[in-house]
Amino acid sequence: MVYARAKNLKPEEFPYAKAVRIYAEAGKKYELTELKLPLVEATFRKALSAEDIVRSRLASI
Numbered sequence: 001m002v003y004a005r006a007k008n009l010k011p012e013e014f015p016y017a018k019a020v021r022i023y024a025e026a027g028k029k030y031e032l033t034e035l036k037l038p039l040v041e042a043t044f045r046k047a048l049s050a051e052d053i054v055r056s057r058l059a060s061i
Helices: 002-006 016-029 041-047 050-059
Strands: none
Touching: 016 041
């Protein structure tokens, strides 16, 4: 989120390659055994779509 705010990116503009790198860096920091982002790009894009964000919010209330 810090990266996206600094670059003034909307969720749908967030680069998948950057998400892969951030996940791997965090995995190293927290000593995870699996450093590969567990989402293919299509699933990542769907999760960041406005429709999916709203649906997730509504499901949590």
